Amino acid sequence: MDAKRRSFLKSAAMAAAGSMVAGNTSLPVVHADQAVDDLPTGEGMTWNKAPCRFCGTGCHVQVGVEDGRVVAIAGDKAADVNKGLLCVKGYHVGGILYGKDRLTNPLLRKDGKLTEIEWDEAIETIAKRIFDSPQTFAFYGSGQWTIPEGYAAQKFMKGGLGNNHIDPNARLCMASAVTGFLATYGVDEPAGCYQDLDECDVLITWGNNPAEMHPVLFSRVTDRRSRGETVRIIDIGTRKTRTTDAANDYLEMKPHGDVAISLGIMHLLIENNNYDKSFVEKHCNFRGAEELTPTLQGEQISEAEFRKRIAKYTPERVEELSGVPADQIRMLADLFGNHDIRITSLWCMGMNQHTMGTAINSLVHGVHLLSGHFGRPGDAPTSLTGQPSACGTVREVGTLAHALPGGRVVANPEHREQCEGFWNLSPGSINATPGYHTVKMFEQFTKPTSQGGDITTMFVQVTNPGQTLPNLNALFNDKQGLEDKFLIVSDVYPTATTVLADLILPAAMWVEKNGVYGNSERRTQQWFKMVDPPGEARDDCWMTIAIAHKLFEMGYEGMKDKDGEFIFAVKNEAGEEIPIWEFDHYYDTNVDKHLFEEYRQFTTMKHKNLAPYDEYVKARGLRWPVVEQDDGSWRETKFRFSGFDDPFVTAGQEFDFYHSSTNDGRAQIWFHEYAPPPEMPDEEFPMWLCTGRVLEHWHSGTMTRRVSQLSRAMPTAYLEMNPEDAKAANIRQGERVIVESRRGKCELPVWIDGRGRPPRGTIFVPFFDETKLINNCTLDAHDPFSKQPDYKKCAARVKKLAEAPS
Amino acid sequence: MPISGLVITFASQVEEHSAAIESLHEVPEIEIGNASGSKLAIVVDSADKRRDQQIWNMVRELPGVIDLAVAMVAFDEDNETAERESIRNLE
Numbered sequence: 001m002d003a004k005r006r007s008f009l010k011s012a013a014m015a016a017a018g019s020m021v022a023g024n025t026s027l028p029v030v031h032a033d034q035a036v037d038d039l040p041t042g043e044g045m046t047w048n049k050a051p052c053r054f055c056g057t058g059c060h061v062q063v064g065v066e067d068g069r070v071v072a073i074a075g076d077k078a079a080d081v082n083k084g085l086l087c088v089k090g091y092h093v094g095g096i097l098y099g100k101d102r103l104t105n106p107l108l109r110k111d112g113k114l115t116e117i118e119w120d121e122a123i124e125t126i127a128k129r130i131f132d133s134p135q136t137f138a139f140y141g142s143g144q145w146t147i148p149e150g151y152a153a154q155k156f157m158k159g160g161l162g163n164n165h166i167d168p169n170a171r172l173c174m175a176s177a178v179t180g181f182l183a184t185y186g187v188d189e190p191a192g193c194y195q196d197l198d199e200c201d202v203l204i205t206w207g208n209n210p211a212e213m214h215p216v217l218f219s220r221v222t223d224r225r226s227r228g229e230t231v232r233i234i235d236i237g238t239r240k241t242r243t244t245d246a247a248n249d250y251l252e253m254k255p256h257g258d259v260a261i262s263l264g265i266m267h268l269l270i271e272n273n274n275y276d277k278s279f280v281e282k283h284c285n286f287r288g289a290e291e292l293t294p295t296l297q298g299e300q301i302s303e304a305e306f307r308k309r310i311a312k313y314t315p316e317r318v319e320e321l322s323g324v325p326a327d328q329i330r331m332l333a334d335l336f337g338n339h340d341i342r343i344t345s346l347w348c349m350g351m352n353q354h355t356m357g358t359a360i361n362s363l364v365h366g367v368h369l370l371s372g373h374f375g376r377p378g379d380a381p382t383s384l385t386g387q388p389s390a391c392g393t394v395r396e397v398g399t400l401a402h403a404l405p406g407g408r409v410v411a412n413p414e415h416r417e418q419c420e421g422f423w424n425l426s427p428g429s430i431n432a433t434p435g436y437h438t439v440k441m442f443e444q445f446t447k448p449t450s451q452g453g454d455i456t457t458m459f460v461q462v463t464n465p466g467q468t469l470p471n472l473n474a475l476f477n478d479k480q481g482l483e484d485k486f487l488i489v490s491d492v493y494p495t496a497t498t499v500l501a502d503l504i505l506p507a508a509m510w511v512e513k514n515g516v517y518g519n520s521e522r523r524t525q526q527w528f529k530m531v532d533p534p535g536e537a538r539d540d541c542w543m544t545i546a547i548a549h550k551l552f553e554m555g556y557e558g559m560k561d562k563d564g565e566f567i568f569a570v571k572n573e574a575g576e577e578i579p580i581w582e583f584d585h586y587y588d589t590n591v592d593k594h595l596f597e598e599y600r601q602f603t604t605m606k607h608k609n610l611a612p613y614d615e616y617v618k619a620r621g622l623r624w625p626v627v628e629q630d631d632g633s634w635r636e637t638k639f640r641f642s643g644f645d646d647p648f649v650t651a652g653q654e655f656d657f658y659h660s661s662t663n664d665g666r667a668q669i670w671f672h673e674y675a676p677p678p679e680m681p682d683e684e685f686p687m688w689l690c691t692g693r694v695l696e697h698w699h700s701g702t703m704t705r706r707v708s709q710l711s712r713a714m715p716t717a718y719l720e721m722n723p724e725d726a727k728a729a730n731i732r733q734g735e736r737v738i739v740e741s742r743r744g745k746c747e748l749p750v751w752i753d754g755r756g757r758p759p760r761g762t763i764f765v766p767f768f769d770e771t772k773l774i775n776n777c778t779l780d781a782h783d784p785f786s787k788q789p790d791y792k793k794c795a796a797r798v799k800k801l802a803e804a805p806s
Numbered sequence: 807m808p809i810s811g812l813v814i815t816f817a818s819q820v821e822e823h824s825a826a827i828e829s830l831h832e833v834p835e836i837e838i839g840n841a842s843g844s845k846l847a848i849v850v851d852s853a854d855k856r857r858d859q860q861i862w863n864m865v866r867e868l869p870g871v872i873d874l875a876v877a878m879v880a881f882d883e884d885n886e887t888a889e890r891e892s893i894r895n896l897e
């Protein structure tokens with residue numbers, strides 16, 4: 001690097017850091033160009049905004065591009081989410097484009113060997129397999145799909161093929177949050193927003209480690225302390241983490257203890273007559289599960305019945321079930337009983353990856369509703385997402401096996417009819433039977449066709465199930481040797497999934513394409529393509545459209561609308577069709593914008609209103625519902641269901657749960673009986689195994705492990721063990737062990753008193769490392785409503801490598 | 807040769823942490839910028855990624871430092887690729 005360029009970059013870095021120091025206060029959302037003012041351009045460098053590619057926080061970055069290459073990343077100080085801050089992953093987000101082993105050509109397995117082929121052959125191969133057997137095709141997607149990508153895949157499957165076998169990896173990380181919101185409010189996604197973190201007096205983290213998983217959000221909270229504000233952090237968890245280090249109180253619970261704790265709080269609120277009677281009388285119903293066939297709707301129960309059912313969850317009984325001392329349960333109940341303070345609850349996969357995931361989500365909402373800690377800034381039950389567009393693409397676009405865009409479902413004839421109307425399809429085009437959810441989809445794919453395995457072709461986009469599915473030996477590895485099964489994987493790097501792929505498609509990523517994401521606080525964020533992808537890598541959305549068009553050319557009826565036009569047809573101003581299925585013409589128009597505007601029609605149906613695409617171009621995201629004002633401007637909503645902010649609350653009402661499942665404007669306070677975990681330690685497998693993530697790596701590590709700083713900082717997965725357990729087993733720091741469950745095993749080095757500190761009898765393993773597949777061991781038991789598997793608790797044993805049988 | 811703009815957050819006002827500031831002055835790769843309240847801007851210009859990491863760790867460990875955030879990072883032309891290739895390609 002020459003001296004002039006070096007000094008230019010140094011001055012840019014100093015300007016970026018200096019402006020963050022100067023802008024120590026919170027910043028409003030501003031229009032695009034304002035924020036780049038103090039990032040010097042010159043030397044051919046330009047800056048443009050984009051949301052970070054990693055977690056669901058949705059931080060914005062400024063991307064510095066020079067000579068067609070991303071050369072710098074700066075925190076975006078105009079972004080309301082992160083106010084210029086980034087975590088260590090966000091700081092390296094530009095580096096993920098430039099791993100040495102990017103996939104650059106389509107590869108087809110011929111006689112067992114991966115062979116380079118042309119795109120035409122790849123698209124034709126896929127279209128032919130689908131044409132021959134459309135109902136045995138499945139599409140497995142992602143909370144990393146952009147909104148247009150997910151919408152295109154959704155329309156392709158449910159509209160084009162009349163096939164509902166489409167599901168995303170978000171089924172594995174936040175499906176129980178969805179069912180918890182639906183069961184409680186009748187509509188999905190949090191009512192509050194990140195402003196709650198700036199205003200709460202108490203923050204409760206329920207089996208959640210935001211210090212590592214949502215670090216920028218957590219620093220919003222700890223930053224308040226450095227400004228002299230008081231915020232009490234209460235960490236409820238199964239192991240001590242970096243979040244615990246910052247917490248005032250740590251409540252260590254047994255696995256599944258959260259269910260008992262929330263029941264215990266509600267018991268005390270009722271027992272002490274300390275709940276918010278007025279809020280409950282005006283705005284809530286009580287609900288319990290039906291005895292014979294429980295549904296998400298449940299059945300109405302009276303307050304007296306609720307009291308009767310919850311009576312046995314005394315603090316002492318809860319202590320027995322959860323391991324948390326009765327006094328601590330009383331402390332929590334006293335806090336919730338105090339209406340002068342504001343309480344925010346945060347959770348993520350710890351609560352969602354749970355065989356009682358829907359129940360525990362509903363119960364925590366219930367604690368907030370019963371106590372009236374709801375709907376004021378700082379008073380909120382909030383579920384965070386792990387992926388950048390789990391909310392936007394999965395929950396809003398509805399890329400789940402049972403859903404349609406905008407909160408519609410395939411099982412409802414009216415919803416299907418509305419959707420067919422928007423897509424200009426013939427009546428009856430959409431199949432009424434929900435498709436396979438993730439676990440079932442992979443069961444059917446890895447089961448021999450002769451034994452009823454009725455998924456024969458699977459297309460995986462933007463995710464890595466060969467590493468992230470639970471019980472990998474049963475749900476993924478069994479694909480090997482099944483000659484008639486065909487796995488298509490689109491990705492940016494070789495992964496544990498591409499190992500078994502029959503066809504690998506090189507994908508463009510992040511700022512190599514246009515995109516729109518929706519983050520954890522209902523914020524929709526847009527960006528433009530800034531650099532070209534390497535080699536022959538292409539956009540996932542283009543792949544879907546190109547396959548659809550190939551089927552259209554082959555005469556597949558479903559790819560035509562009612563008027564005989566291609567279902568993804570885009571026309572220019574002269575009314576001529578733009579051939580967006582040819583990659584050379586894909587960027588002749590903004591396909592994202594066309595798809596987004598089409599999708600936007602669905603968003604008004606459940607009051608998830610989105611603004612026109614061009615409004616997002618100007619902003620650092622807007623939180624839905626976004627409603628047009630008299631002066632033509634668009635206003636976002638921070639606090640849903642609260643009369644002071646939500647435009648859809650009936651005038652004069654303080655609160656209005658306008659999608660109430662009981663159609664009376666009320667939210668539901670649920671009772672669920674505590675049930676033990678699906679698998680418990682025993683003599684043979686005496687330890688609890690929990691899996692999760694680390695600060696430096698994002699999910700399966702495909703991207704972050706290719707950034708040398710991140711890889712060096714956290715090079716390998718490990719097994720966290722309690723020192724006493726290690727001593728009892730004669731295991732020393734760094735020693736290699738085999739961790740084993742009834743489903744499989746994994747070899748790991750031991751880390752004692754490391755990043756996390758598990759209590760006796762429990763072990764923890766992060767899942768980012770493709771060389772150490774801990775999901776060989778995890779359990780595929782899942783929640784009956786959300787179908788989300790429980791990765792957080794199963795029975796395992798640990799053996800020193802030398803002592804383990806080979 | 808990484809260049810990064812960083813923001814250090816101290817437990818209290820920056821001027822109360824003279825020992826830490828002195829330690830920062832002793833590192834030739836660090837340039838000190840503005841301070842306001844408990845926050846201080848610095849730029850690190852190091853010879854290689856390993857040294858960058860060392861400096862990062864050293865700053866994080868300084869007495870009184872409670873957080874280290876990144877404001878900007880500049881990449882080299884040939885950089886940011888992992889030293890390890892994916893395990894799949896080595897097989």
Ligand code: SF4
Nearest residue numbers: 052054055059087090
């Ligand atoms: S907190 Fe999440 S979104 Fe923000 S910079 Fe870090 S990884 Fe990116």
